[in-house]
Amino acid sequence: MNQKEKAAAINRQLSGKTAEEVLHWFLSGNAGETAFSTSLGAEDQVITHMISESRLPVRIFTLDTGRLFPETYDLIDLTSKKYGINLEIMFPDATEVEDMVRSKGINLFYESVENRKLCCQLRKIHPLKRAFAGLDAWICGLRREQSVTRKDLQLVEWDEGNGLIKVNPLIDWTEKMVWDYIRNHHVPYNKLHDQGFPSIGCQPCTRAVMQGEDVRAGRWWWENPESRECGLHKRD
Numbered sequence: 001m002n003q004k005e006k007a008a009a010i011n012r013q014l015s016g017k018t019a020e021e022v023l024h025w026f027l028s029g030n031a032g033e034t035a036f037s038t039s040l041g042a043e044d045q046v047i048t049h050m051i052s053e054s055r056l057p058v059r060i061f062t063l064d065t066g067r068l069f070p071e072t073y074d075l076i077d078l079t080s081k082k083y084g085i086n087l088e089i090m091f092p093d094a095t096e097v098e099d100m101v102r103s104k105g106i107n108l109f110y111e112s113v114e115n116r117k118l119c120c121q122l123r124k125i126h127p128l129k130r131a132f133a134g135l136d137a138w139i140c141g142l143r144r145e146q147s148v149t150r151k152d153l154q155l156v157e158w159d160e161g162n163g164l165i166k167v168n169p170l171i172d173w174t175e176k177m178v179w180d181y182i183r184n185h186h187v188p189y190n191k192l193h194d195q196g197f198p199s200i201g202c203q204p205c206t207r208a209v210m211q212g213e214d215v216r217a218g219r220w221w222w223e224n225p226e227s228r229e230c231g232l233h234k235r236d
């Protein structure tokens with residue numbers, strides 16, 4: 001059985017399980033070394049809470065691109081303290097970022113899709129690859145209804161680009177389910193969510209959305225919807 005088939009088999013095995021059960025299965029080492037990559041978004045805060053409740057040991061890491069909102073830094077601090085977790089913060093390589101900014105400018109991402117993807121590559125993908133060293137599986141908080149680019153996501157799938165099993169425990173959750181959980185369990189969340197930001201990334205590439213707009217309409221809003229992914233969740 002190759003890795004893609006193995007992921008598909010796990011997907012079938014865990015289909016219908018609750019998010020907590022899926023997390024417990026992975027954090028018990030059934031698929032090897034598993035870590036959680038959090039963006040501190042609402043879904044990821046739900047997962048952090050569930051992991052903390054499970055008391056199972058797990059590496060939790062996040063990416064500091066250097067362009068985050070002040071509110072996101074506040075949430076990193078609050079979350080680490082509330083749950084007593086050692087949140088690993090991955091930074092981009094300073095020389096790579098310096099070279100990019102010198103040749104293309106500090107706000108290069110508004111100039112072209114290529115520039116934007118280069119910035120995401122250096123500030124997000126490269127640090128993420130370093131964080132993935134030694135892992136067999138990674139957990140993230142993607143949901144199908146978040147975006148046109150996420151409609152065919154699976155609960156468990158093979159992430160060919162990163163050579164890892166990818167687990168999306170909240171795959172079928174609705175936005176309402178996420179927020180009900182946050183309120184019922186007093187989960188800390190980014191204050192920008194109360195100001196019209198359903199999806200929060202880097203400050204220059206995120207804006208508030210209007211009521212009724214797609215939840216990811218405020219991310220890289222100047223690009224076509226089909227290209228609005230940073231590359232972290234690239235699929236076959």
Ligand code: SF4
Nearest residue numbers: 109119120123202205
């Ligand atoms: Fe750069 Fe924007 Fe991507 Fe952040 S989201 S890494 S600022 S292009």
